[in-house]
Amino acid sequence: xxxxxxxxxxxxxxxxxxxxxxxxxxxxxxxxxxxxxxxxxxxxxxxxxxxxxxxxxxxxxxxxxxxxxxxxxxxxxxxxxxxxxxxxxxxxxxxxxxxxxxxxxxxxxxxxxxxxxxxxxxxxxxxxxxxxxxxxxxxxxxxxxxxxxxxxxxxxxxxxx
Amino acid sequence: xxxxxxxxxxxxxxxxxxxxxxxxxxxxxxxxxxxxxxxxxxxxxxxxxxxxxxxxxxxxxxxxxxxxxxxxxxxxxxxxxxxxxxxxxxxxxxxxxxxxxxxxxxxxxxxxxxxxxxxxxxxxxxxxxxxxxxxxxxxxxxxxxxxxxxxxxxxxxxxxx
DNA sequence: TGGACGTTCATCCTTTCGGGTGATTTTACA
DNA sequence: TGTAAAATCACCCGAAAGGATGAACGTCCA
Numbered sequence: 001x002x003x004x005x006x007x008x009x010x011x012x013x014x015x016x017x018x019x020x021x022x023x024x025x026x027x028x029x030x031x032x033x034x035x036x037x038x039x040x041x042x043x044x045x046x047x048x049x050x051x052x053x054x055x056x057x058x059x060x061x062x063x064x065x066x067x068x069x070x071x072x073x074x075x076x077x078x079x080x081x082x083x084x085x086x087x088x089x090x091x092x093x094x095x096x097x098x099x100x101x102x103x104x105x106x107x108x109x110x111x112x113x114x115x116x117x118x119x120x121x122x123x124x125x126x127x128x129x130x131x132x133x134x135x136x137x138x139x140x141x142x143x144x145x146x147x148x149x150x151x152x153x154x155x156x157x158x159x160x161x
Numbered sequence: 162x163x164x165x166x167x168x169x170x171x172x173x174x175x176x177x178x179x180x181x182x183x184x185x186x187x188x189x190x191x192x193x194x195x196x197x198x199x200x201x202x203x204x205x206x207x208x209x210x211x212x213x214x215x216x217x218x219x220x221x222x223x224x225x226x227x228x229x230x231x232x233x234x235x236x237x238x239x240x241x242x243x244x245x246x247x248x249x250x251x252x253x254x255x256x257x258x259x260x261x262x263x264x265x266x267x268x269x270x271x272x273x274x275x276x277x278x279x280x281x282x283x284x285x286x287x288x289x290x291x292x293x294x295x296x297x298x299x300x301x302x303x304x305x306x307x308x309x310x311x312x313x314x315x316x317x318x319x320x321x322x
Numbered sequence: 323t324g325g326a327c328g329t330t331c332a333t334c335c336t337t338t339c340g341g342g343t344g345a346t347t348t349t350a351c352a
Numbered sequence: 353t354g355t356a357a358a359a360t361c362a363c364c365c366g367a368a369a370g371g372a373t374g375a376a377c378g379t380c381c382a
Contacts (some may be wrong), residue, residue, distance in 0.1 A: 005325085009325085011267065020202075020206075021358050027362090039171060041164040041205060041379060044202060044205045044206060044209065045205060045209045047209075048205070048206045048207075048208075048209040048366080051210055057201045061327085065379095090321075096270075101357085101358060101359085102361065103358075103360095104358095111309060112309070113309075113310075113313055114306075114307055114309040114310025114311070114312070114313040114314070115309075115310075115346085116306075116307060116338070116339090117339070125357085125379075126351075126360065127361055127362085128360085128361095128362075129360080129361050129362055129363085130359070130362095132339080132340075132341095133359085134359085134360095136340065136341065136342085139340075139341095144275065145339090146275055146277060146307055146368085147309055147339080148272065148273070148274075148276075148308055149274075149275025149276075149310060150275070151275070151309060151312065151313075152273065152274055152275040152312075152344085153275070158342075168352055189327095236328050241343095254371085262329085263328095264328075264329065264330095265328095277368070277369090278368075278369070280371095285329085287329085287330070288330075288332085290330080290332055290333090291329075291330050291331060293369080293370075293371095294329085294330075294331080294332095294340095295329085295330095295343090296369085296370080297370070297371070297372090300370080300371095302348060306371090307338085307369085307370085307372085308369075
């Protein structure tokens with residue numbers, strides 16, 4: 001089985017054990033007080049309902065529904081269009097369209113807002129190294145050297161708003 | 162429902178049962194607690210975990226993967242003088258507010274095109290250190306930390322087109 | 323005429339960025 | 353079910369960026 005699944009199970013088991021211990025404590029406490037049985041039951045119900053929801057969200061295989069959005073990109077064409085230049089733009093656009101993954105596009109968009117790699121990593125809940133990998137692949141695919149260049153190019157291509 | 166998910170559920174149920182058995186054992190070993198109470202707790206836990214899973218399955222939205230396909234639309238660039246005038250007005254207002262000097266604005270504009278400090282320095286025929294001083298003052302006046310942030314903010318303020 | 327400010331340049335230092343490489347895990351698809 | 357692509361993370365290294373500070377020179381203005 002996959003590591004990720006076992007990791008979830010381990011986390012779940014740990015939290016389950018912790019919750020049961022907590023409930024034992026609550027149970028003894030409430031039994032001593034000799035009241036609040038309903039509160040105890042309700043607490044268990046709420047906690048385990050949330051646990052079930054969490055478990056389902058973690059383990060469910062997401063249905064991937066593909067939505068194709070046609071996005072119109074406005075390209076600035078000089079009054080005397082150079083064929084080479086025009087082809088160059090179109091080719092690069094095709095490269096972007098076929099090459100940039102969704103995760104890379106996310107990074108690109110966050111990058112355009114002025115975030116550092118570390119901030120992007122925190123926002124996407126991944127490590128700094130992952131973001132750096134994304135940016136590197138992004139720069140390769142966009143044929144740029146720096147993030148400011150990537151942002152400028154993406155803006156001109158309409159990849160980001 | 163996918164096969165994988167049900168497999169997860171089965172494994173989850175097994176581990177849950179195992180954990181409950183473990184708790185039972187621990188309980189009998191070390192604690193003196195009413196048995197009926199514990200079975201009651203376990204039953205509630207299982208039932209409401211299942212309820213949570215069912216709720217999550219009912220309420221979850223299918224994860225959608227969006228594929229952006231850019232449709233190329235060629236348009237003519239509007240004649241520049243009007244745009245330049247308009248931007249110039251906005252520039253002056255924002256400029257007065259922020260206290261950015263003309264040289265700093267030049268650096269900012271070149272920065273927005275994705276140039277490095279060295280390239281900006283070469284283009285303005287000054288040294289790299291000078292450009293770095295300009296950028297430092299720029300970041301102070303604009304209250305930003307990075308060049309990408311400065312570019313984004315300047316764009317939102319209308320400082321650059 | 324002195325102070326405020328802009329422009330220029332410098333040094334030292336730290337942080338961030340980017341390139342390169344390799345690896346594992348997850349997902350998509352044929 | 354195997355494979356290709358995507359996503360994740362790691363390490364190393366050099367380059368670029370950024371912060372702090374100082375200084376010289378010129379302009380403008382009270």
